[in-house]
Amino acid sequence: MADAIEKVSPLHALAEPGRFGDTSGEPGVGLSERLCDSLVQVQAWPDSISALKKAVKSVTGASIKPGNAVATKGDVVLMSTGPGRWLVEDETDDLEVRLRKAIGADIGAVTALTHARTVVSISGERCEWVLASGIALDFSADAFPVGTAKLSHHHEIGLTIHRTGDQAFDLYVVTSMVRSFWGWIARASAEVGYTVS
Amino acid sequence: MLLIHCPYCDETLPEPEFAYAGEAHIDRPADPQQLSDEEWRDFLFIRTNAKGPHYERWRHINGCARFFNAVRDTVSDKFLTTYKAGEARPDLAKLLEGQK
Ligand SMILES: [Zn+2]
Numbered sequence: 001m002a003d004a005i006e007k008v009s010p011l012h013a014l015a016e017p018g019r020f021g022d023t024s025g026e027p028g029v030g031l032s033e034r035l036c037d038s039l040v041q042v043q044a045w046p047d048s049i050s051a052l053k054k055a056v057k058s059v060t061g062a063s064i065k066p067g068n069a070v071a072t073k074g075d076v077v078l079m080s081t082g083p084g085r086w087l088v089e090d091e092t093d094d095l096e097v098r099l100r101k102a103i104g105a106d107i108g109a110v111t112a113l114t115h116a117r118t119v120v121s122i123s124g125e126r127c128e129w130v131l132a133s134g135i136a137l138d139f140s141a142d143a144f145p146v147g148t149a150k151l152s153h154h155h156e157i158g159l160t161i162h163r164t165g166d167q168a169f170d171l172y173v174v175t176s177m178v179r180s181f182w183g184w185i186a187r188a189s190a191e192v193g194y195t196v197s
Numbered sequence: 198m199l200l201i202h203c204p205y206c207d208e209t210l211p212e213p214e215f216a217y218a219g220e221a222h223i224d225r226p227a228d229p230q231q232l233s234d235e236e237w238r239d240f241l242f243i244r245t246n247a248k249g250p251h252y253e254r255w256r257h258i259n260g261c262a263r264f265f266n267a268v269r270d271t272v273s274d275k276f277l278t279t280y281k282a283g284e285a286r287p288d289l290a291k292l293l294e295g296q297k
Contacts, residue, residue: 068206082261083205136198136211151206152214153259 007035010118010175011182017197021190028126028192031185034119038095044084044108055102056088068148070162079149079162087160118178120185123168126192131169133188141166157181199274203257204265204281218254220244221266222286247271250289268292
């Protein structure tokens with residue numbers, strides 16, 4: 001049997017490590033790319049939300065939090081993306097299989113998105129400013145606290161945005177659009193200087 | 198920027214996250230075969246085209262993706278309220294009273 005398919009960066013030759021933009025001072029932000037090991041969407045029926053939450057807990061060991069609060073436990077991340085719908089991420093290669101076993105058609109739908117999303121991480125002192133220059137959300141910590149996730153978009157490119165720290169965000173970008181998105185975020189970061197790692 | 202409240206996300210978010218989806222509270226006829234051409238035309242095309250408060254559908258396309266309903270003033274572009282799909286039409290007199 002062939003080995004697992006090797007993951008290839010959709011940002012190949014675009015997101016090269018280095019220091020870019022304004023180099024006169026400390027870099028304002030750092031950008032990096034992350035490919036998920038497993039990213040799966042689960043969607044409950046209107047009357048099976050609690051059953052789906054139970055199933056997610058039994059598979060991942062993490063409990064879904066209310067609203068847009070993100071649950072993290074070990075390598076597991078659970079993010080709300082709509083009524084009865086969550087993104088589940090972990091660092092295994094069989095998350096989809098395990099969720100499918102636990103979530104039958106009577107409970108909901110399971111959709112593998114591992115290859116369909118690329119995570120662009122941005123961190124650093126000016127990250128709120130850079131994101132706010134192109135995404136129409138309030139990125140201040142009061143309106144967008146650490147440990148919450150929001151959905152939005154940059155032009156027609158849908159985004160799921162997880163604030164992972166005071167000065168750090170993970171942006172889950174549709175993989176087929178991520179080269180275009182990277183073009184924007186790199187240019188937006190140039191003004192404050194940025195590193196790519 | 199125009200802000201719209203999504204009743205599912207329970208957040209007030211920028212208009213570009215949303216898409217307009219036509220007049221609200223128009224039921225698809227249960228048995229289209231029984232309709233005359235004129236009745237079918239009315240269902241498909243004839244709308245109130247209100248000047249003022251208008252019941253209309255919106256979709257939080259770049260968010261939770263849900264359809265919901267709104268009452269928006271077509272003159273001022275002001276949203277009087279938004280509510281979940283399937284809920285009854287809110288009382289316009291009360292909404293207008295609340296605006297004062
Ligand atoms: Zn919404």
